[in-house]
Amino acid sequence: MRTTRSKAIALAFLIAAGVGGCASVTPDQRFPEVQADTLARVGGRVEWRQGTAADDLVDQRIAALLGQPLSADDAVQVALFNNAGLQATFEDLGIAQAEVVTAGQLRNPDIAGFFRFPSSPPSGLNWNIGIDAWLLDAFLVPVRQRLANASEDQTLRLVTQQVVRLAADTRAAYFALQADSAAVRAQESLAEVARLALDLSRAQGASGNADDLRVAADRSAYQQATLSLLQARSAERASLERLRALMGLTDRPVAWMLVREAPGPTSGEPGEDELLALALGSRLDVKAADAEVQRQEYALELSKKWWLSTVQVGVETEESTDGQYTTGPHFSAELPIFNQRQGEIARQEAVIRQVQRRRTALQGQARTEVRTALQRVSAAREVVVLYRDEILPLRRATLAAVQDRYNSMFVGVFELLTTKSELTTAETGFARALQEYWTARSDLEVAVGTRLPDVPLPAANPSAAEAAPPPPPTSPPNPHQQHQPR
Incomplete structure (x- = not known):
């Protein structure tokens, strides 16, 4: 009899332990969803580095990308593969998955007992052992799982949002470096022009054909051009370091190049109404806000069923000092006399109203961001087109005409x-305009929540004068077709 009771108690304990031990955690279980969403929204691929052989393949892919002139998409792909902060963010998925597993597990049973030694006959040992289970806690498991799943959905959206944000920041840094590099080349050309002008005025001054005031003015212009060149190089180095940090390349030398010029603008974007509808249906922060509302609603449901977690049912066996065994069930529960969780429930209801209103505010913010970004893109496109189709062709035609007049000794x-300086300044303005356009368009894609189609805008047909090729430069041209960051 004694052995039978002991075996029954041990069996119950082992069953409970076995049920709880069946669950396992797979941290990257939902990572394929992040990969698919990233491909659709960014056009790139993400990999979770977990110390496996797949990491070597990622490193090989990074080396291949860095071995050729980097486009903006290439820079984004390197950042998605190599950014350490993003890799840390992926661990949030493992944390959320662990919470899902925990939510599906039953509460561990309690085992308790005692041994007592009598001070007088009968002198047998008095002992008691019992096991208690939180049986009604099983009714809370589905609610806890819904709560944990909503939290995991929210985490999934926020992780993917970090991917999208990293891609946008990398694009902005790429185009900033591209424009800064163009500014350096332009300032180098302007400094060379200023030097030639200073040399000429000095030579004319030595022969009596230029006064000291002209020489001083040209010297001041050369000093200003040199100062602007130093400032441009400093800005280029700062932009380079920012891009290196986003791409996760701060621990290796710069041996990669950028494509020299940014692509031209696209033909246009969808209409405002279409973009607004797309933003409210696609933005990950809006989806995360939806998941937060749902999560808090499940938390309220769990709070209202608090009493289920206080009920214990068990069985115990006791041997008295005279050798008699008693076995039977017992239970315990909290009596909700003083505290019925009214404050906790009221707090949770207030939290739900709060997150609902935050979601509404976020939707309004999304609309504002879309309209603002769309206006920036439209304005930037107009500036780029004005430079490309009118200002630059006119400056080039003017320089060609002045070159002809100079060759004929009329000027x-x-x-x-x-005239050469005016063309170089216009080329710098065009590079900055392209930077502003592509940065604004990247911000628009973030505001909308997905990539937009890239349909190039065709250039206007220039007139015969505008189509004239630029004259030979007054200083040796740069033989490099791509820029290698300094």
């Missing part, structure tokens, strides 16, 4: 150098 070298 002097100072007029030629001034």
Whole structure:
């Protein structure tokens, strides 16, 4: 009899332990969803580095990308593969998955007992052992699982949002470096023009054909051009370091190049109403806000069923000092006399109203961001088109005409150098305009929540004068077709 009771108690304990031990945690179980969403929203691929052989393949892919002139998409792909902060964010998925597993597990049973030694006959040992189970806690498991699943959905959206944000930041840093590099080349050309003008005025001053005031003015212009060149190089180095940090390349030398010029603008974007509807249906922060509302609603349901977690049912066996056994069930529960969780429930209801209103505010913010970004893109496109189709062709045609007049000795070298400087300044403005356009378009894609189609905008047909090729430069051209960051 004694052995039978002991075996029954041990069996019950082992069954409970076995049921709880069946669950396992797979941290990357939902990572394929992040990969699919990233491909659709960013056009790139993410990999979770977990110390496996797949990491070597990722490193090989990064090396291949860095071995060729980097486009903006290439830079984004390197960042998605190599950014350490993003890899840390992926661990949030493992944390959320662990919470899902925990939510599906029953509460562990309690085992308790005692041994007592009598001070007088009968002198047998008095002992008691019992096991208690939180049986009604099983009714809370589905609610806890819904709560944990909603939290995991929210985490999934927020992790993917970090991927999208990293891609946008990398694009912005890429185009900033591209524009800064163009500015350096332009300032180098302007400094060379200023040097030539200074050399010429000095030579004319030595021969009595230029006064000291002209020489001083050209010297001041050369000093200003040199100062601007130093500032441009400093800005280029700062932009390079920002891009290196986003791409996770701060621990290796810069041996990669950028494509020299940014692509031209696209033909246009969808209409405002279409973009607004797309944003409210696609933005990950809005989806995360939806998941947060659902999560808090499940938390309220769990709070209202608090009493289920206080009920214990068990069985115990006791041997008295005279050798008699008693076995039977017992239970315990909390009596809700003083505290019926009214405050906790009221708090949770207030939290639900709060997150609902935050979601509404976020939707309004999304609309504002879409409209603002769309206006920026439209304005930036107009500036780019104005530079590309009118300002630059006119500056090039003007320089060609001045070059012809200079060759015919109708104008002097100072007029030629001034015209060359005006063209270089316009080219710098065009590079900055392209930077603003692509940065604004990247921000629009973030505001909408997904990639937009890239249909190039065709250039206008220039007139015969505008189509004239630029004259030979006054200083040696740069033989490199791509820019290698300094």
